[in-house]
Amino acid sequence: xxxxxxxxxxxxxxxxxxxxxxxxxxxxxxxxxxxxxxxxxxxxxxxxxxxxxxxxxxxxxxxxxxxxxxxxxxxxxxxxxxxxxxxxxxxxxxxxxxxxxxx
Amino acid sequence: xxxxxxxxxxxxxxxxxxxxxxxxxxxxxxxxxxxxxxxxxxxxxxxxxxxxxxxxxxxxxxxxxxxxxxxxxxxxxxxxxxxxxxxxxxxxxxxxxxxxxxx
DNA sequence: TCGATATTTAGGCAATTACTTAAATGCCGA
DNA sequence: TCGGCATTTAAGTAATTGCCTAAATATCGA
Numbered sequence: 001x002x003x004x005x006x007x008x009x010x011x012x013x014x015x016x017x018x019x020x021x022x023x024x025x026x027x028x029x030x031x032x033x034x035x036x037x038x039x040x041x042x043x044x045x046x047x048x049x050x051x052x053x054x055x056x057x058x059x060x061x062x063x064x065x066x067x068x069x070x071x072x073x074x075x076x077x078x079x080x081x082x083x084x085x086x087x088x089x090x091x092x093x094x095x096x097x098x099x100x101x102x103x
Numbered sequence: 104x105x106x107x108x109x110x111x112x113x114x115x116x117x118x119x120x121x122x123x124x125x126x127x128x129x130x131x132x133x134x135x136x137x138x139x140x141x142x143x144x145x146x147x148x149x150x151x152x153x154x155x156x157x158x159x160x161x162x163x164x165x166x167x168x169x170x171x172x173x174x175x176x177x178x179x180x181x182x183x184x185x186x187x188x189x190x191x192x193x194x195x196x197x198x199x200x201x202x203x204x205x206x
Numbered sequence: 207t208c209g210a211t212a213t214t215t216a217g218g219c220a221a222t223t224a225c226t227t228a229a230a231t232g233c234c235g236a
Numbered sequence: 237t238c239g240g241c242a243t244t245t246a247a248g249t250a251a252t253t254g255c256c257t258a259a260a261t262a263t264c265g266a
Contacts, residue, residue: 009112
């Protein structure tokens with residue numbers, strides 16, 4: 001929980017998650033999308049992995065990273081449930097609030 | 104966005120949000136729930152307010168804080184949409200993933 | 207108006223973060 | 237087995253964070 005939110009506090013790390021939303025990718029290919037050294041990206045990946053948001057799998061010369069399913073969304077959903085005004089299931093929040101605000 | 108995730112990276116600040124989920128509360132009453140000086144809580148409240156997650160309203164001697172509706176949930180929902188494997192609406196995530204995992 | 211209460215602001219300090227460059231590790235193919 | 241590529245680890249540095257204490261600001265009630 002703490003580690004997940006710390007991981008999400010960094011824009012490059014959020015961007016890495018967005019990239020990995022489309023499928024796995026090697027560390028080098030990820031790094032190629034940033035203007036930052038490979039070492040720095042490796043550190044970001046390690047933060048994400050420690051938080052349990054991604055896993056890296058070494059295949060030959062490369063390390064392929066992918067998202068851990070559920071981890072992110074479950075944490076955020078759980079947090080929203082205790083941090084948002086009670087009695088408002090996550091799935092209805094947007095519409096329900098819009099209605100309430102209008103009236 | 105950046106400010107919101109930075110705000111959420113702190114456990115005390117997340118706890119403040121959870122407290123304010125039940126309704127508004129004065130800065131002092133919030134601070135009373137923490138083992139931390141009022142000055143520190145005031146700083147946390149200021150971070151949350153700068154992020155647009157809460158607003159403080161001065162009434163007499165007190166400043167009452169409350170959550171800004173939608174702000175948190177909309178940001179998180181928007182982020183999940185681009186950071187999670189595509190084609191999975193937030194409202195179905197938990198159940199759908201549970202089913203998928205079972206099969 | 208005075209003294210007490212509520213809150214914020216200012217200044218300082220220790221710990222952490224986010225980069226960097228350089229070196230180490232591991233795997234591949236000639 | 238050697239040279240080269242992919243990646244991580246190590247070490248250093250500048251900037252930021254989170255807390256504190258002390259001081260400032262504003263409001264209340266007598």
